[in-house]
Amino acid sequence: MTEETNIGEPLLKKQYYENCPGCKVDRAKELEKDVSIRNLVHIWIVVLCGALPVSSLYPFLYFMVKDFNIAEGEEDISAYAGYIGSAFMLGRCLTSMLWGMIADRYGRKPVVIISVISVVIFNILFGLSTSFWMAVITRLFLGCLNGVMGTIKAFSSEIFREEYQPLGLSTVSAAWGVGLALGPALGGYLAQPVEKYPYLFSKGSFWDRFPYFLPCLVISTFAFSVAIACIWLPETNHNHNPEALEIRSRAPDKDKVVQNNESVFRNWPLMSSIIVYCVFSLHDNAYSEVFSLWAVSPRWLGGLNFTTNSVGNVLVVSGFAIIIFQLGLYQSIQKTCGPVSLARISGVLSIPILQSYPFMTMLSGFTLYAAIYIASILNNVIIEIITTCLLILQNRAVEQQQRGIANGISMTAMSAFKVIGPAAGGAILTSSQKRLNATFLPGTHLIFFSLNVVEGLGVLLTFKPFLTIKKLPLELLK
Structure with missing residues (x-):
């Protein structure tokens, strides 16, 4: 065992273990004052790999369920689509805590690699689905073997210095x-390629038999390249008893050993932030599915009658807006407002934006596209603001040796709520499309009002005494 002094922090003295990957990362953070671009890229591609299969099916799910010939009527398609959308989250709910425990015990890197490889395999199998139940089962297994998000959140908290x-x-x-x-x-651009790109994909070919395979193949190919890149992913987990690491004051009368034996389930700052996170996640996942299903639904059902390409265009622009805001503006705004106030303000602002969606069916042409692009950009940016704020609160509420299980609990609880989201969203959308002439909340006004009820509940839970923030001891702040 070797001991090094952090020259930049004269009050603290840390011990590092040889051949411990976590200690090597901690030592590198002491020496390097700047952010590692390589680590940011690692985080980016791993998270992107985990996120792409979650939502890529939404634009073509309506048509996929229709091709399965399982729905009794066109207005019932959204309900079956909701079951397929929920299968992934159900699988992730069943295993996220297990993956968190494995990440704490064996390291972040093995869990990330296994999860990325599962995307390669089961996303391809989903694209080859020929029945409703095959689609449900492949999505379920994809969720069960996907422990990447909880693990990469812990990794992101550990790989950078406190200020970053x-x-x-x-x-x-x-x-x-x-x-x-x-x-x-x-999903929107690449699904049904025979119909969209007949000069490249001939009728009666493999692509005609499996019209939803191409987007799944592209995502799995990307996941395969990410799996290779993860060979160089740093390991932030310590391979020794973390309580053996001491943080000692150099003042002779203030020697301390910092230990944390508190159960994560008794950590109310953690648990309260997880509950708030779950409520917002229920809203976000339901919105993601409802938006695509609503946009491609015919006008007579209260939809916009968009093509999958049109939905894809809207979401691509929203994606670029998220990149610009999160990497360019978020840090400065969060520093000014604080994570709790910023999440609260963002939640309030999203309510009138979302309730404007049903009125967009009265628009057409350029006005319609301008309105839907602006609303989608604002709503998706707000979703990511709230998510980031709550992730910061969760990871600040625990020490490193508990971050894997803490994020595993968060992912389990969040996934349970996200199981409800697509299923409930699809069912309510189906119900709303059957009551177009109702007096109270007619048609799709019902589904967007329901989403806003959940959003409003999330905003209320951000207030004290429910949401509390853990104040870290001064000697643990870097």
Whole structure:
């Protein structure tokens, strides 16, 4: 065991273990004052790999379910689509805590690599689905073997110095938001290639038999390249007892050993932030599916009658807006407002934006496209702002040795809510399309009002005494 002194922090003295990857990362953070671009790129591509398959199916899911011939009527398609959308989150809910425990015990890197490889395999199988149940099962397994998000959140909190932690977590949110926007864009552009690009894909060919395989193949190919890149991913987990690491004051009368034996389930700052995160996640995932299903629905059902390409265009522009905001403006705004106030303000602003969606069916031409682009950009940016703020609160509420399980619990709870999101969103959308002439909340006014009820609940939970913030001891701040 060797001991090094952090010259830049004269009050602290740390011990490092030889051949411990976590100690090597901590030592590098002491010496390097700037942000590592390589680590940011690692975070970006891993999160993007995890996000793309989550939402890439939404633009073509309506048509996929229709091709399965399982829905009794066209207005019932959204309900079946919701079940397929929920299968991934159900699988992730069942295993996220396990992946968090594995990440704490064996390291972040193995979990990331296994998760990325699962995307390669099961996303391809989903694209080859020929029945409703095959689609559900492949999505379920894709979720069960995908422990990447909780693990990469812990990694992002550990790989950077304290002052750059918001940058790491905002990179996670930005990449996730871009993935949730780019995924549907890929699905929209590449699904049914025989119909869209007949000069490249002939009728009666493999692509005609499996019209939804191409976007899945592209995402799996990207995931394969990410799996190779993860060979060079740093390991931030310590391979020794983390309590053996001491943080000692040099003042002779203030020697301390900092230990954290508190159960994460008794950590209310963590648990309260997770609950708020779950409520907003329920809203966000339901919105992601509802938006695409609503946009491609025919006008007589209260939709916009968009093509999958049109939906893809809207989401691509939203993705670029997320990148610009999260990496360019988020840090300075968060520093001014603080994560709690920023999340609260953003949630309030999203409510009138979302409630304007049903009125867009009264528009056409350039006015319609301008309105939907502006609303989509604002709503998706707000979603990522709230997500980043809550991730910062969660990762600040625990020490490093508990971050894997803490993020695993967060992903389990969030995934459970996201199981409800697509299924409930699809069911309510179906119900709303069957009550077009209702007196109260007619047609799609019902689904967007329901989304706003959830958003409003999330905003209320950001106030005290429910949401509390852990104040870190001064000697632990870097």
